[in-house]
Amino acid sequence: MSSLTHPVTTGTRGRGGPSSPRPRRLGRTIGRSAPLIPSMVLVAVFLLGPVISSFYGSFTDMSLTGSAAAGAKFVGFDNYVQLFQNPDFLQSVWLTVLFLVGSAIIGQNVLGMGLAMLMRHGHAVVRAVVGTLVVTAWILPEIVAAFAAYAFFHDKGTLNELLALVGIHGPNWLYALPMIAVILANVWRGTAFSMLVYSAALTDVPDDVTESAEIDGAGGVKRLIYITLPMIRRSISTNLMLTTLQTLSVFTLIYVMTAGGPGTKSSTLPILAYQEAFKFSQLGLGTAIATILLVIGAIFSIVYIRALKPEVD
């Protein structure tokens, strides 16, 4: 990660003096910004376009089939009013929050931090093997990870087999406790990211600080709370933000494991948006959910960008 956090090398700027006459300068500015154009066109058409049409579309009654498919009418806030009266939607909001808090904020962050700290004291071989396993779960294509998790949590899967070994008759995780299954699966899949971020952050904590605290008699827990965590708080906040954003857009894992079911018992917002739009042909409703997700994402992004502000300036 360090290779990406270089500050801009001083002296790389300022080709050409500041004293050139005005018209030449304008032409030069245009010439110099020309290479930005292809990226702007691509982003405008394929990212900005859908975002804007999403905002607009959420105020219409468009659908994929039927009479409304031909000409979508403007319906104002109808979709949103309908959404907030829809028990499925309210449940989905709650499930999304549960998924975010359980798998990203608590699961991945705490486990990632724990792993990063244990790694510092672990044996080199243990460190390498465990690190590889954790990272493998994360670099595997999402759909493969989802299959592996599906098999693990299936009624006849590995987990229940293990529980049977100690005499416990495990539940049918994917049906009886779908949220627990997908939360644990997402922790399994995503912890590597937090582990890598926190490992990098912990190596940046100077040893003499923790050592002098140890000499002053601060125990392990005290050193963690008063020295280490405050020193890496910037990494913690950015990591929380990023894992939240990543988890907010998890679709494949849940879709493969439970398809949002049984019923809508594990439909987080991305799944519900998909179901409403493509399964029930309620494109307007699906778009309204997508819009709400985009707004939530945007709020997190703005907080994140404010934290990164010094990098841009």
Place this chain on the structure above:
Amino acid sequence: MARTIGLTSPSGRALRGVSNTVLVLIGLCFALPLAWLLLASFDPTATLTLKWPSGFTLDNFTSVLTPDLAWLPLWNSVLLSGGCAIITVIVAVLAAYPLSRYRLRINKPYLYGILFGTCLPITAMMVPVYSLFVSLNLIDSLWGTIFFMAASSLPMAIWMMKNFMDSVPIVLEEAAWADGASMMTTLTRVVVPLMRPGIAVVFIFVFVQAWGNFFVPFVLLLSPDKLPAAVSIFAFFGQYGAVAYGKLAAYSLIYSVPVLALYVFTSRVLGGGSALAGAVKG
């Protein structure tokens, strides 16, 4: 190192012992689902449970590796991910140059826009993107899908590329500039050769993301002969997933190998494993 103290004291040794034990236990939990993939793929009688194969067979692999089932979808994945990565890298190199080298008024808002773009939840966008593709008549178009995937990976690619370019010294460029080389000549002849490893990291990063992307082609592509492996493997899971576990595991492994190989290559050869891993700032 922190363990200079730890090694000498008894409490330090105990700490190491506890750490190792806990690490091994966590590692075991992480290993179980992965081990199932590996063992089931060689097992002629694979089930959903992790078990030692009842025999060793490559039948699962050979029966999956038919043109229709695996080769065509894998080739489609190569087209989709390769096309997406090539377009993204070219556009990102172009965009990174003025951002890294000139002090333009547009740079700051542009970079903020890019950062904002890296955070967009792409899954949330798929419903409106579908509507857009319907109105542009791009549904089931490989090129449309490639361009959308390129656009959605651009923000991160430009951000990475600019950071790599910032660390290329400007001295050589100044020499080229003094010899009267144009901006494009300087970029292609001087800067790009100097930052080859950085470009490779960005290329692989985008390629791997596109290779693993299931949702975008799942929504935007329809014809079976255009579907990439991510989607065809899901179709296989839907059709035979409840019976042919060994084949499903074998197919999953074949499909994962390029990603794992590229990751190892990037971290060992290019030394950019953490860059690929994080790509984002910690």
